[in-house]
Amino acid sequence: MDSENSRDNVKTSPAAETSLKCTPQRGGAVLLASRKRTPYSGSKKVNSGFKSPVQASNTASSAVCIEEEIKELQMKLAELDSEITLLENEGIKMEELDQHIDLLHEYNDIKDIGQTLLGRLAGLRGVTTRDLYSQFDMELDD
Secondary structure (H helix, E strand, C coil), X not given: CCHHHHHXXXXXXXXHHHHHXXXXXXXXXXXHHHCCCCCCCCCCHHHCCCCCCCCCCCHHHHHHHHHHHHHHHHXXXXXXXXXXXXXXXXXXXXXXXXXXXHHHHHHHHHHHHHHHHHHHHHHHHCCCXXXXXXXXXXXXXX
């Protein structure tokens, strides 16, 4: 039997024909013919060029803003330099600080892996992560 002939011979029920003309909606199906179109606004600006919502800045005012930002950044740099000087006067070296920061990054990475493992284990056991903390005698802020 030919596939085209088999499709032509298939009989559809009236309910099936109606379902083909319906769009699913909350609360049931609505016939496509009963949907209303958006009324014509009469505006001819539909095909007008794109206008960005960002306003072009005045070059004179932007130059002032840039100068202010530069001054703020220079003040921030001076503050940071003074903090570094204070730490060096207390006997802390920049190399030690860099090493300390690297160790903190490594600690946080290991902690993230541990949290992931706890979450997976909790999922496998069908319990919450909070329950696992108590089973392993851990504090929630660990």
